[in-house]
Amino acid sequence: MCNNECDASTDELAHPPELMFDFEGRNPTTFWQSSSWNTFPKPLEVNITLSWNKTIELTDDIILTFESGRPEQMLLEKSLDYGKTWTPYQFYATDCLDAFTMEPKTVNELTQRTLLDIICTEDYSRGYVWKYDKTVRFEIKDRFALFAGPRLHNMASLYGQLDTTRNLRDFFTVTDLRIRLLKPATGATMVDENNLSRYFYAISDIKVQGRCKCNLHSNSCVFDKDKGKLGCECEHNTTGPDCGRCKRHYHGRPWSVGSYLPIPRGTANISHVCDNAMLLCQNGGTCHHHQRCHCAPGFKGVLCERTRCQVLGPCEEYPTAGQPSLHHPLLLVPPGLLLSLLLPLVVIWFC
Ligand SMILES: [Ca+2]
Known part of the structure; x- marks a missing residue:
């Protein structure tokens, strides 16, 4: 900890935000440090915003490593619209009731039904003994495990849920994250007003693992x-x-x-264009390899749902649906034009 040696204007003694995102594993650890709580009793609040400018799906726990004590109050927020609006992701406090008027909960208490609940946890804020556990987490894998089993052995079950439940997909999706540091570690019930330089935030690493959505x-x-x-x-x-x-x-x-x-x-x-059960070709059309309807004369559309008017003339006369015209309009179309009419049907199957 730099204590009295910090100096933002000197490279060797500065602790700028970039040091939360540099390569870890070196010794000593590099870290960002906030200013001290010299404004006490005014709150010492700091926001750290991470913006990807792209929608990201989280695939593993978010892990913050603190070199100071872990904050006594903290809020993790997320945005899905590039920072325009924010919603809470998880609350952290030594005392959830006191800080946020929320009952404390742990991720282990969540069930499939309550997975989307936003909780306040006391798991990552207790005590000033920061040398032993310096991390604060947002537990993605424990939440995955509610569907995929304890060792994530049944990912098909999780993926099945993600496929069909948009809320669940969105829960693990972000464009931005915001860490709101609301109260630093004090390690005591009373803040020592004669030694306010002891109180600050310091973070050496922020790990966010995900993939582009x-x-x-x-x-x-x-x-x-x-x-x-x-x-x-x-x-x-x-x-x-x-x-x-x-x-x-x-x-x-x-x-x-x-x-x-x-x-x-x-x-x-690439869902079927047609089949013999739900996606029936209409007006006498027949389904060809699930990929296109062969329409009866006088009809068009993906499911032959529309009547076709004379291509070479004005649309004066429409055959009655269900009673195809005896005069096949396509027969009037030159072969080259027929091909170009069919081509769009071929290229749309994938979308
Ligand atoms: Ca670092």
Whole structure:
């Protein structure tokens, strides 16, 4: 701890924020340190905001390593809209009732039904004995384990839930995180007003593990130097920062998120265009390899749901639905045009 040796204007004695994100493993540890609590009794509050400028899915615990005592009050917040709005992720306090009027809870008390509850935990704030446990966590894996089992051996179960429950997917998704340090460790019931330089925050490392959210339509996510941010390399005719919409001209079927299942490769969710049960080709059309409806004369559309008007003339006369015209309009179309009419049908299957 630098105590009286800190000096932000001298490289050797400065403890800037970058030292929370440098390579760890060196000795002595590098760390950021806040100013001391010289404004006591005014609260010493510091926000640390992490912004990815990209939607991220968390895959492992968030771990903060404190070189000071762990804060007596702290709040972890998340944003899903690039920092416009924030919601609490977890409260931390030596006394949850006193600090946040919340009953203390641990992640182990959560169930599948209460997994999305925002809790206040006293697990990471107690005591000033910081040399033995310096970490504060947000437990992602314990929450995964509620669906995947204690050693995460049944990931298919978790992925099945993530596939079907948007709230659950969103819970583990962030664009930004904000650590709100609200009260430093004091180690005593009374703050020693004659020695306020003892009280401060110091963090040596912040670990956040995740992957880009690409809605399962991409295998890679790269840092675009020109845009200065991460971006998905979208496949399956999707586009957008998170592959969250269809590419232009590929709107034949509505966009949908890919699937985690079957593991480990998942699927692009190329759902059937037609089948013989739910997605029936209409107006006498027949389903061909689940990929397209062969429409009866006079009908068009993915499920042959629309009547086709004369291509070469004005749309004066529409055949009645269910009673295809005897005069097949396509027969009037030159072969080259027929091909170009069909092509869009071919390229939309993936989106
Ligand atoms: Ca460090």
